[in-house]
Amino acid sequence: MLHTRTVEIWVGVFVAAGLAALFMLAMQVSNLSSLSEDEGYLVTARFENINGLKVRAAVNMAGVRIGRVSAIDFDPETFEAVVNIRIDSRYDKIPVDSIAGVYTAGLLGEKYVGVKPGVEYDNLKNGDRLKGGQSAIVLEDLIGQFLFSKAADGGSQ
């Protein structure tokens, strides 16, 4: 049996290493730093088709993340998708006539919400509604349009 002092020291080292690893995972690997922006204000946006937009997807403006999608609902009366967005409280000067659209990031097809700024003087506040503009691009529609326009060209010849 090893001397107790040595054993205790090594166990201490082991536990410290384990905790350090957990700490490293929390700090370096996860989004801990960006979790602190829980406060923020809520706005909504409505779309005809969100096609794969997920909760916690990024909400960007000029390519910079200003918030996240906090919830996605369906309005059974207007048949629209209602997207709840939580915008970081730092960004409180977004014009009320800004337009939100669902775009695709990168080739892997991840969807995000992009906000194009408007020109109004008033800014968005908690509970406001963003103008929903560009709906998500649906590949099938695009192909259909392309074929249709090709056919139209061919017919006019």
Next chain:
Amino acid sequence: MVEWLAQLGRTGLRFFERLGRAHLLLLHILAGVHTVVPRFGLAIQQLYSVGVLSLIIIVVSGLFVGMVLGLQGYNTLVDFGAEESLGVVVALSLVRELGPVVTALLFAGRAGSALTAEIGLMKATEQLSAMEMMAVDPLRRVLAPRFLAGFLSMPLLAAIFSAVGVLGGFFVGVGLLGVDEGSYWSQMQDKVDLYDDIYNGVVKSVVFGFVATWIAVFEGYDAVPTAEGVSRATTRTVVHTALAVLGLDFVLTALMFGEQ
């Protein structure tokens, strides 16, 4: 034909018998665990043999697994032009799955089998009996500290495995294959969630630690007190722990990561 059915029945009965004994043992240990706290020196000694002595294999394995993930991940992602996401692939694979599961399997092989052999040997040489006759409850003196040590060690070992693996992926991806250092970490930080991924991974390793230590301690205590019996018990520990961990992993993953 009838004989075969009878044999099946017997095997089934024996299985449930063992299961019952295992649960009874667990209850007795849990009832006595609180007696370890004032005598924490016992647990510290076990933390050393179970935790510290497993460090080398965990660190080396974690490093290699992380490096392989880096290599394989790069090879696949580069076809999609998505190699900048390597950090995400490595981190998520490790934190969600490979960290807890591989650590549990390695634990079973190194620490679990050692626990079983030690306890089985104590049974075979009548040390447990001697303790009983000296009015010392072997469940509290011998089994409970070992159980506590295994249960506490596993999450720490899994965290170390994942952390070292992420670093291994970093060395291979950024160091060798030219992935952008900033992208490696920033994409990872963006996509790995503290609660959904890290916390769930820790929960998994706690559950695996509980099960792996329980199996190791039970097999040792229940072993036939001969050399052959102890040897068979050690094998059973490794096999049963592997099966239990993989099965539980599926259940836990379905529960945790099932619906997006």
Next chain:
Amino acid sequence: MLASTSLADANKPMTDKPESLVQIRDLHFKRGVRAIFDGVDIDIQRGRITAIMGPSGTGKTTLLRLIGGQLRPDQGSILVNGQSVPDLGRGDLFALRKSIGMLFQHGALLTDMNVYDNVAFPLREHTQLDERLIHDLVLMKLEAVGLRGARDLMPSELSGGMARRVALARAIALDPTMVMYDEPFTGQDPISLGVLVRLIRRLNDALGLTSIIVSHDVDETAAISDYVYVLAGGHVVAQGSPQELRQSESGWAQQFLRGLPDGPVPFHYPAADFAQDLLTPAGATARRG
């Protein structure tokens, strides 16, 4: 057969309270389908050395476990100092065990601690004594068995005989009233044997112990015992002082004490007729005897 009679003084004066410390009546115990005890009555007298002898497998070790409460009898009573052992609650059972020391066949020392710690183990577990007092007690016990100088050795470094002596020191650490010895003489060289034999007798007398020796080493055990029980087939087949037994007419006693190959315990394992067996061609289903 005996070297000297000075070790067992058959004319030793009786102790003041000659009643039994352990009283076993009508004991029945089965393991599986085999009846290990089928109606056994045994009395262990205070202050004496009582031997339980018999062929291997008659359950002599089981008897010790029954007395110590590790096993429960199917039927019958086991009284130790007036208390019924099978009915004791956990606390009382542990209290009882503190007053009984047990020496296991191979010592059963705890392998992860040295000799000193092994002997100190019961003291540390059950008393709040200061380490300095424990130090003195441990050294006294080790001195009694002649192994004070070996206190820093690990059990793996001890010979079989030394391990048993350390285990003996450990067994008397809490100054018990009774000590049980499970096959203490098995496999020992003549010198260790002599040492152990003398130790058991000397300790019994010096400390006023009651001793139970379970053994099949006739010479050594008979040399120091005050009373002997011979068990076979689940019954007591002979009992008495070593002198009485040697003169007894019981076939069991004679076969056992003299080591005769055939007698009530047969030489041949039950089998079919020899001539028949030779004539039956090999491979044909032979009738099992």
